[in-house]
Amino acid sequence: MIWPTRYRPHALVRLAIWPLLIAFSISTTGCAARIQSTLASSLIEDVSTAAARHDDPALIAAGLPTFLLMLEGLLEDNPRDKKMLLSAAEAYTSYAALIESDDPKRALRLYKRAKEYGTRALTPEQAALLRVPYPELAAAIGIFKPSDIAAVFWTASSWGAWISANTASLAALADLPKVIDLMHWVIAQDETYHNGSAHLFLGVYHAALPPQLGGKPDLANHHFDRALAISQGRQLIFYVLKAKFYARQTFDRPLFENLLSQVLDSPPDAHPDFTLQNIAAQKQAQILLGQVDEYF
Secondary structure, eight states: OOOGGGSOOOOOOOGGGHHHHHHHTSOOOHHHHHHHHHHHHHHHHHHHHHHHTOSOHHHHHHHHHHHHHHHHHHHHHOTTOHHHHHHHHHHHHHHHHHHTTTOHHHHHHHHHHHHHHHHHTSOHHHHHHTTSOHHHHHHTGGGSOGGGHHHHHHHHHHHHHHHHTOTTOHHHHHTHHHHHHHHHHHHHHHTTGGGGHHHHHHHHHHHHSOGGGTOOHHHHHHHHHHHHHHHTTOOHHHHHHIIIIIIHHTTOHHHHHHHHHHHHHSOTTSSGGGHHHHHHHHHHHHHHHHTHHHHO
16 A cells, blocks of 8 residues: 655755755754754755755655755754654655665665654654554544644654555554544644645545455545545646545546546646656556556
8 A cells, every 4th residue: 555645755955055954963052053943944944845846756866865864963953843853754754655665674664763753743642642552542632732733644644654564564554543543633623734635645545445355435535535626636646546546446447547647638847836746646647557457
């Protein structure tokens, strides 16, 4: 299974900014430390925006490790900076997704690291709740506040990706209901968060299994359609995932072909902030269409 949150590769660092990184790595205190944190956060946002608008996925993939090392260094001096912790959770989840097919063991470690960063963005009480048996978490999920939505979303996203890459572990699979509950909590707070990605996550989850094994195609279709409506069709990967999981699972070849053809016919830079993601989605769509006779 491929989880939605993997399709947002959001990081790039060029050698030209290394002088700035060296400056950021100088240990400071008080007001200077706050200025350092503000500058670092601004740099992270600017680099992420530039990466999202780039048209060369290979270049971004090559730059991700440098960006991750930068985040690690910044967090050494700012270990409780929530914004940086969430940036690290997102970046590690994205990079793990890029390498998983080639190096699944390494990806597994990186997903785990992403979850650790997301968890650190929660309060100690909230983080402890993630370790209790599922019924206790379900009963106490009200401990999370609306302001925690980013931390809950990225913790759940990286956790779900780790589980999907670790399906041989019964202990890992036993935690899946926790992730699902956290995603439902995100939707209850704000279903539009991150362009409806929690809906996309649940769409993949409910479509990944055949009905006889617990899959719920009708519910999956609902979540996919909500994600597409919320994102206004700007993110082509949403169509790819609906084709890959829902259309294939329901043996709907016309829908499968229509969704993927729509992806290929759309200009990837129609919405600049999703250029990189859309180029990657078109590559996936092309591969899937080439395998249509194997699926149907």
